[in-house]
Amino acid sequence: xVASVARMDEDQLxxxxxxxxxxxxxxxxxSADLAAAGxxxxxxxxxxxxxxxxxxxSLRVNELAGxxxxxxxxxxxxVDRVERAGCVRRAPDPDDxxxxxxxxxxxxxxxxxxMWPVYEAGIATHFAAHLGRSxxxxxxxxxxxxxxxxxx
Numbered sequence: 611x612v613a614s615v616a617r618m619d620e621d622q623l624x625x626x627x628x629x630x631x632x633x634x635x636x637x638x639x640x641s642a643d644l645a646a647a648g649x650x651x652x653x654x655x656x657x658x659x660x661x662x663x664x665x666x667x668s669l670r671v672n673e674l675a676g677x678x679x680x681x682x683x684x685x686x687x688x689v690d691r692v693e694r695a696g697c698v699r700r701a702p703d704p705d706d707x708x709x710x711x712x713x714x715x716x717x718x719x720x721x722x723x724x725m726w727p728v729y730e731a732g733i734a735t736h737f738a739a740h741l742g743r744s745x746x747x748x749x750x751x752x753x754x755x756x757x758x759x760x761x762x
Contacts, residue, residue, distance in 0.1 A: 640732035647728045650695075650721070653678070655729055657692060658722045661714035668713040670703060697721055 618626075641651040660677040661667050669677065675685035689712055692698050697718035703709040741748060 636732075636736045639736045640729060643732045644725060644728050649725050649728060652729070653688070654692060654697075655722065655725045657688065658697060658714060658718050658725075661698065661712065662719065662722060666713075668701070668711045670709050670711055674712050692718070695721075 637652055641653075644651055644655070656678050657674070660674060661669060664673075664677075671685055671689065674689070675681060678685070680688060689698060689700070693700065693712075695717070697715055698712050699715055700710045701713050703711045738745070
């Protein structure tokens with residue numbers, strides 16, 4: 611059941627549309643920068659970095675799917691591709707023999723390190739250059755949104 615909410619005004623709807631458009635264009639531009647450098651697209655970086663930050667540099671498939679906003683089915687297929695490239699490996703979960711963990715390999719760490727300079731330059735060019743003095747405020751707003759719906 612969806613809770614009843616007040617109607618949005620035109621500025622709120624315009625902000626939403628601008629957010630969606632900016633996200634799509636910035637991520638597409640960064641993926642193009644990575645491709646031009648002969649590297650995989652941005653989704654690979656997001657997956658590898660989620661594993662890099664995780665305790666033991668591994669996560670269950672469902673945890674990884676949540677960290678990178680993919681369905682468990684989509685994540686499984688994506689992990690297949692990244693595993694074929696040698697950047698991750700599946701391993702039994704020591705806490706639950708029915709589950710598998712996805713572990714970051716040394717090859718995955720090396721790829722992450724090759725991708726970062728291109729990704730960082732893309733963030734600077736396609737995103738940060740447009741923030742002006744509002745970076746801290748935008749971070750606060752987006753972080754609040756990201757934390758608000760943990761159950762989704």
